[in-house]
Amino acid sequence: MRTRLDNLPQTQQHFDILVAPGYVLLELASLVEVLRLANRVCPTPPFTYAYRSLKGGPISSSSEAMVQTDPVPAQPKADYLFVIGNSDPDHPDLSLGRVVSSYTFRGAKVFLLAEAASRYINEHGTGDMATHWENASFLRERGARFEAKLSIATEQGAVVTCAGMEATTDVALAVIGRHISGPAKMTVADIMLHENIRDFSSMQPFSGAKLTATGDARLDQCIKLMQANIEDPMPIHQIVESLHLSNRSLERKFKTFFGTTPNGFYREMRLAKANNLLLNTTMSVREIGLACGFPNGFSSVYKSFFGVTPFVVRREKRAAIQR
Numbered sequence: 001m002r003t004r005l006d007n008l009p010q011t012q013q014h015f016d017i018l019v020a021p022g023y024v025l026l027e028l029a030s031l032v033e034v035l036r037l038a039n040r041v042c043p044t045p046p047f048t049y050a051y052r053s054l055k056g057g058p059i060s061s062s063s064e065a066m067v068q069t070d071p072v073p074a075q076p077k078a079d080y081l082f083v084i085g086n087s088d089p090d091h092p093d094l095s096l097g098r099v100v101s102s103y104t105f106r107g108a109k110v111f112l113l114a115e116a117a118s119r120y121i122n123e124h125g126t127g128d129m130a131t132h133w134e135n136a137s138f139l140r141e142r143g144a145r146f147e148a149k150l151s152i153a154t155e156q157g158a159v160v161t162c163a164g165m166e167a168t169t170d171v172a173l174a175v176i177g178r179h180i181s182g183p184a185k186m187t188v189a190d191i192m193l194h195e196n197i198r199d200f201s202s203m204q205p206f207s208g209a210k211l212t213a214t215g216d217a218r219l220d221q222c223i224k225l226m227q228a229n230i231e232d233p234m235p236i237h238q239i240v241e242s243l244h245l246s247n248r249s250l251e252r253k254f255k256t257f258f259g260t261t262p263n264g265f266y267r268e269m270r271l272a273k274a275n276n277l278l279l280n281t282t283m284s285v286r287e288i289g290l291a292c293g294f295p296n297g298f299s300s301v302y303k304s305f306f307g308v309t310p311f312v313v314r315r316e317k318r319a320a321i322q323r
Helices: 025-041 097-105 115-124 133-141 167-176 182-191 217-228 236-243 247-258 262-280 285-291 298-306 310-322
Strands: 013-019 047-053 057-060 066-071 080-084 109-113 153-156 159-162
Touching: 013 025, 025 047, 025 080, 025 167, 025 182, 025 262, 047 057, 080 097, 097 109, 097 115, 109 115, 109 167, 115 133, 115 159, 153 167, 159 167, 167 182, 182 247, 182 262, 217 236, 217 247, 217 262, 236 247, 236 262, 247 262, 262 285, 262 298, 262 310, 285 298, 285 310, 298 310
Parallel strands: 013 047, 013 080, 047 066, 080 109, 109 159
Antiparallel strands: 057 066, 153 159
């Protein structure tokens, strides 16, 4: 899905994904799958991405998976740069000070994962940057100028340093959450079976920190109630009674975390499930509407959100399969 940036709609965000030889496939897949699924569940695809390396050409991962890359452009136009490291923080392709400056100078946000983060910390860092705990130990043994943080990510201006590995999914979800709605982000996490979305300040797992999906236990409980009652939606007043909250308090929580109302979040959550069923099952449109809590008017509600009717989506999918 490599797209020319000159033709991008203004609403789309473009990611350059820079891989070094021997890159960690888990980290690449965690980022790309979040972007791909977000494009699937949103009314219009909000993200594009391109694979990059310093010189271009095929680049092999540590597990021998190959990805074809284009060279890093002299004048990058991406909104985000993600650098996927390898198992060798001394690898020359991870010395990326000039590349990072080239992207940040043009307004991009740069995310450095694991070994890429530790190399940057060693060469250009400050005392508030994160990397994987193994790399933090490596830096410590080498007498680095700074003690790396053990949160899953730290953000300093335009540069974000990250732990990498499975925490890449959390970082990617946080990034897409800046451009899509809360329910859409939660749907991506649900499809990935990623139960607890950690924020940047969450400690890496060995710290024993208690994890929640939102950082707010009551809000987590509310979302679980909604997820458990898709076919027969609970009235919001019943939800707040079961949580021992006021309507006003719950509305504030949803406004703070998701920028929407509880009802708006609930409706979009049900529509996201409906879209998934429409694309991936043979259920009829009426059956899908009933399964997602829309006994009447499902097609019009679906069209008002996704811009097309469910019948058109189903017809286009069948046509694509037959090609």
